[in-house]
Amino acid sequence: xxxxxxxxLVLALFGASTAAVAFDNFKGVGRQATxxxxxxxxxxxxxxxxxxxxxxxxxxxxxxxFEEKCASCHGTFGESNEVFTPLVGxxxxxxxxxxxxxxxxxxxxxxxxxxxxxxxxSTVFDYIQRAMPWTAPKSLxxxxxxxxxxxxxxxxxxxxxxxxxSDKNIADVQKMLPNRDGMTTDHGMWPGASAAKGGIGxxxxxxxxxxxxxxxxxxxxxxxSTLPDYARTAHGELADQNRSYGPVRGTKTLGTAxxxxxxxxxxxxxxLATKNGCMACHGVNNKIVGPGYxxxxxxxxxxxDAETRLVAKVKNGGQGVWGSVPMPPNAHLQxxxxxxxxxxIMAGAK
Amino acid sequence: xxxxxNKPGRLRPAPENFLSEEQIKAVGAGRRDFLRKSFLxxxxxxxxxxxxxxxxxxxxxxxxxxxxxxLGQPVALRPYGSPSKYESQLVRRESPGLARVGGASVSFxxxxxxxxxxxxxxxxxxxxxxxxxxxxxxxxxxxxxxxxDSLLKKPKVYTMDELMRLPPVSRIHFIECxxxxxxxxxxxxxxxxxxxxxxxxxxxxxxxxxxxLLDDCGVDYKKARYVLAEGADGSSMxxxxxxxxxxxxxxxxxxxxxxxxxxxxxxxxxxxVVPGVQGVSWVKWLRRIEVGDKPWATKDEAVHYIDLLxxxxxxxxxxxxxxxxxxxxxxxxxxxxxxGFYNVSGIAWSGRGRIKQVDVSxxxxxxxQTARIEGPIQNKALTRFNINWVWDGKPAILxxxxxxxxxxxxxxxxxxxxxxxxxxxxxxNAIQSWKVxxxxxxSNVQVL
Numbered sequence: 001x002x003x004x005x006x007x008x009l010v011l012a013l014f015g016a017s018t019a020a021v022a023f024d025n026f027k028g029v030g031r032q033a034t035x036x037x038x039x040x041x042x043x044x045x046x047x048x049x050x051x052x053x054x055x056x057x058x059x060x061x062x063x064x065x066f067e068e069k070c071a072s073c074h075g076t077f078g079e080s081n082e083v084f085t086p087l088v089g090x091x092x093x094x095x096x097x098x099x100x101x102x103x104x105x106x107x108x109x110x111x112x113x114x115x116x117x118x119x120x121x122s123t124v125f126d127y128i129q130r131a132m133p134w135t136a137p138k139s140l141x142x143x144x145x146x147x148x149x150x151x152x153x154x155x156x157x158x159x160x161x162x163x164x165x166s167d168k169n170i171a172d173v174q175k176m177l178p179n180r181d182g183m184t185t186d187h188g189m190w191p192g193a194s195a196a197k198g199g200i201g202x203x204x205x206x207x208x209x210x211x212x213x214x215x216x217x218x219x220x221x222x223x224x225s226t227l228p229d230y231a232r233t234a235h236g237e238l239a240d241q242n243r244s245y246g247p248v249r250g251t252k253t254l255g256t257a258x259x260x261x262x263x264x265x266x267x268x269x270x271x272l273a274t275k276n277g278c279m280a281c282h283g284v285n286n287k288i289v290g291p292g293y294x295x296x297x298x299x300x301x302x303x304x305d306a307e308t309r310l311v312a313k314v315k316n317g318g319q320g321v322w323g324s325v326p327m328p329p330n331a332h333l334q335x336x337x338x339x340x341x342x343x344x345i346m347a348g349a350k
Numbered sequence: 351x352x353x354x355x356n357k358p359g360r361l362r363p364a365p366e367n368f369l370s371e372e373q374i375k376a377v378g379a380g381r382r383d384f385l386r387k388s389f390l391x392x393x394x395x396x397x398x399x400x401x402x403x404x405x406x407x408x409x410x411x412x413x414x415x416x417x418x419x420x421l422g423q424p425v426a427l428r429p430y431g432s433p434s435k436y437e438s439q440l441v442r443r444e445s446p447g448l449a450r451v452g453g454a455s456v457s458f459x460x461x462x463x464x465x466x467x468x469x470x471x472x473x474x475x476x477x478x479x480x481x482x483x484x485x486x487x488x489x490x491x492x493x494x495x496x497x498x499d500s501l502l503k504k505p506k507v508y509t510m511d512e513l514m515r516l517p518p519v520s521r522i523h524f525i526e527c528x529x530x531x532x533x534x535x536x537x538x539x540x541x542x543x544x545x546x547x548x549x550x551x552x553x554x555x556x557x558x559x560x561x562x563l564l565d566d567c568g569v570d571y572k573k574a575r576y577v578l579a580e581g582a583d584g585s586s587m588x589x590x591x592x593x594x595x596x597x598x599x600x601x602x603x604x605x606x607x608x609x610x611x612x613x614x615x616x617x618x619x620x621x622x623v624v625p626g627v628q629g630v631s632w633v634k635w636l637r638r639i640e641v642g643d644k645p646w647a648t649k650d651e652a653v654h655y656i657d658l659l660x661x662x663x664x665x666x667x668x669x670x671x672x673x674x675x676x677x678x679x680x681x682x683x684x685x686x687x688x689x690g691f692y693n694v695s696g697i698a699w700s701g702r703g704r705i706k707q708v709d710v711s712x713x714x715x716x717x718x719q720t721a722r723i724e725g726p727i728q729n730k731a732l733t734r735f736n737i738n739w740v741w742d743g744k745p746a747i748l749x750x751x752x753x754x755x756x757x758x759x760x761x762x763x764x765x766x767x768x769x770x771x772x773x774x775x776x777x778x779n780a781i782q783s784w785k786v787x788x789x790x791x792x793s794n795v796q797v798l
Contacts, residue, residue, distance in 0.1 A: 026566055029512045033505040038495050041638050044578060044588060047647045050497060083450050105662025117656065117664060120647045127649035130586045131480060134453075137584040182664055183656070189668040189777065192594040200645065206672060207769040208761035212709060212753055214718045221714030221747060224763055224796040225537035226785070227682070232541055232793070234446055238683035240439050241544065243463055247692055248684040250439075251791050253541075274452060 045126040049171060052125070056166035057147025059154040065144055066151050069133045072281060072290075072328045078155050081111065083281065088155045090116040095178035096158060104182065115156045119183045121174040125149055135277060135332060146170075269344030272337055276330070284349045291322045293349035301346065310342045311335075440464075442473060445533070445545050453481030456527070458548025461678045467522070467697065467725065467732040469551035471608050476615045477527055477549065477629060479650070480585035485635055487619040490582065492603065494567045496574065497642035503568025510619055514605065516558045521602070521625070522731045524552040524699045526671050528628030528655055531778040535767075538794045542683035546782065546794065547676045552699075552732035555623045556606025559599050564641065571597065574641035578648075579622045582637035589631045590645040590667065591624060600625045600730075603636060625730040626701030627669045628776070630655050660771035671701035673760050674779035675708055675735070675752035686790035689743040696721075697732045700754035705733040707753045712739065714747035714783065714797050715762070721750070746786040747797060764798040 045051045067076060074080050078088035090113045095101045101116045103109030109116060118124060129145045131137045140148070150165035158176050159165070165173065174180065190201035197203070233253050235241075242250030273279050281290045291299075299321075300306035315338055317329035330338070344350075406412060442457035449455035457476040459469060469475075476482075487510045495505035527549035533539040540546055560577070577591040595601050602623040605611060612618040617634030624631045630650050645651070645667060656664040675698035680686055698705045704727050709718040721735040735750070753759045763780040770777075785795040 026516060029515055030506040030508045030566060033493055033495060033507045037493065037507060038505055041493055041580075042495055042640065044580070044640065044646060044648070046497070046642070046644060048644065084454070100662065102662070104658065105660070112658070114653050118653050120652055123647050123649055123652040127653075130588075131584060131649075134480070137480065137586070182662065183652075183666040184663045185666050187665045187668055189665070189670040189672070191592050191670065200667060206758055208765045210751070210759040210761045210765055212707065212718075212751070212759050214709065217716055217718070221716065222798045224798040227538045227541055227794045231539055235443075235541055235545060238542060241443065241460065241462070241542065242439060242684060243437070244439070246463075248680050248686055248792075251683050251685045253683070277451065277453065279452075
């Protein structure tokens, strides 16, 4: 056989093999997932409730869980705007009837909450199950998720206080959501066919159609808004946010004294507090959800066992000393770090 | 010298930059003798030899600096290099009051001092939903499965070892948060381009087209028209991705960024790259891909990242970032050194393809000139533009207006608000205006 015909043969074999194994081109790469592996990770719940786990939970049980695990960020009634945007509020009985939250178009709504927006209760179930609570995601059992959701539905005046939410009735609840008819996909920011042709968008048609006019495009320049004075200084010294050489300089916004000083070094304890989310609820000199560190220091400074007591409170959580919003336990913190934090707070949190 | 350099108002280059603002005004008013007096005064105040040399020329030339007369540092002193100590001012920054929890916040890239189109990985903007982790790549897995068994031949698991054996592609793409410029929907709210447009970065990403993996699992593309991407962080962030984009070959499972591995803040060791689409869909720490026949309405496409319209409806699954541009030099919060020549520079981008043209106006949009586009013009990537400008010292309003290859022209604020109102939060691609006043200070304004 000539060399020529050999290479033809090789080519023919190669061609045949690529065509034959369309789904096994990459031999030795990847392996089949086991059913247990898929079950462990595939926890998503769709609007048609595909993926919903079986289970149930009552409003009462939900209230207990909410106060224990959720209220420190979201407030006892899911109304808090301190750490995250509010969950509950802004919806009316009429909205529940209509399926559209009136406040969204009337301008009467001071702030949107989760329940003023969401059109699919599956979304809230899925999110609580995968991501909550904040410091211990995926620690809730399905029954816990049903219960917490039942409590939120009760707060939203959708279900009575003796209600039990379950995989059997969650689809009925979805049909009662106050903003269930409040979504549209009629826009150009999703690719593919329009909704009329089996897709979900408008087929890619943009909202605006500006023209690239070059000369005498308008008779006057209409200024809609200028930078307010407070906003000029709200982002710190702008001179320090630009190079000190080159074609421009950063504009000096804060005056000499503050600007000249280098940014204060952050103490290791402050870093710990920031990294571990303490600063979300406690300010150095101000109450946020929990008391400011200055208030904690003032209250405990004359107590000989203050350090031991505060270490225990940070570790195990507490409630009642500063009001009804509980401090969650912080099991993720090391004992030595808690001690550092407490000593720092008692020394003035500098 | 340092003081006068940092003073707002018109700044003079050497040698007269030791003059105070009042003295500069006096000179401007014609009192030339003041200048001579000031030289004398400065000479007396400074060390005598320096003042003496100033008459002969620049002391930086006349007297060799220490870096010219001493031994420098050896190689590998800093095995992973870092920027000059003189560059500490251009860093990622948070916008005060925007978020109260660092783990669910944003840091903005310092666009005001960046060049070209590539974002250094250490300056790439950040947005996390439940904090970031530095994931052990040897324990990271990517699973591909289906909403039900009929949608693919077999669900599979890949290790990083395996993903990095597959044929990779490297492409340059921009990533922009859907909420970029979102603070400015109603009115001017923030002072600099870092905060107006800094949720924007552009990198060379290296990875495997997602289609390669879906083919490998035997996905039925007729039935499976949607893809769910899920992260491995605490939030296990999820978003629905259109299968059309996966089929185009553009969507990528990336591990490389600018020649090295992704940074932990940007999804190390694996993230989804969805060119042209808002950042939230570029799921970081990617651990799972699910194919399905319907979208999922996840939290970040049913509660957040939905665009409120004036009629009270929310737009859901808004994804593509439309054509947009911004001038970065000079920009808000900067002050021009003096009258005279400047190279005005900025960036343009479009989620629908390549940039075709960028026009710049110096009079608030009455007249426009086409800017130079240098360097590569790439698909769904930042594109740098430049234009010459001789500033006459009079007030001016600078704007840039981009057009992409579809012929779409970036809208004015007036045009955009007419359709979307002022409460949309997301997808603000309006023309940005910077006002220059006589002192040389540049500030953020909105032209309708």
